[in-house]
Amino acid sequence: MSSDQRLAPPGPHKARATxxxxxxxxxxxxxxxxxxxxxxxxxxxxxxIGKDRLAGRKFDRIQDLTKAVxxxxxxxxxxxxxxxxxxxQIRLKCCIESHREYFEGL
Incomplete structure (x- = not known):
């Protein structure tokens, strides 16, 4: 299996029409x-950031939540x-340099 096949799972972007x-x-x-x-x-x-800033607040209507966000x-x-x-960019570079393996420390 080529690396291209491993990276591109089936999805809408692989549909014949697309x-x-x-x-x-x-x-x-x-x-x-x-x-x-x-x-x-x-x-x-x-x-x-959003979770921290909105923590503890309750919204009765989706419109109120949308406005707050x-x-x-x-x-x-x-x-x-x-x-x-x-x-x-640093995270992307780490991903490339690690050959898409898991990495920590960012």
């Missing part, structure tokens, strides 16, 4: 590792987002 459309448009689909929370900025950075997101400084992207 692959045909991509080919017709001249778009090359690249293999990628399976989903990993360690490499997803929302999982390793944004969700923990949006309000909290607006208060995160741009520099924090930039720092997150730098950390994300």
């Amino acid at each position: 692959t045909q459309s991509l080919q017709e448009l001249g778009i090359q689909a690249l293999p990628h590792p399976a989903y990993s929370p360690d490499l997803a900025p929302c999982d390793f950075w944004l969700f923990p 949006n309000s909290e997101l607006q208060t995160i400084p741009e520099e924090d987002y930039q720092g997150m992207f730098r950390k994300w």
Whole structure:
């Protein structure tokens, strides 16, 4: 089994109609590792911030929760987002250097 086959499990992006459309448009689909929370900025950075900021609050309506989440997101400084992207690049580099093996310490 090639490394491309190991990296690309079946999914919507592998459907015949999708692959045909991509080919017709001249778009090359690249293999990628399976989903990993360690490499997803929302999982390793944004969700923990939201959980901390909204901890203990209760919402009766989804609209109230949505408003609170949006309000909290607006208060995160741009520099924090930039720092997150730098950390994300480090995590991606570690993943590549470890040949997609599990790594710790970030």
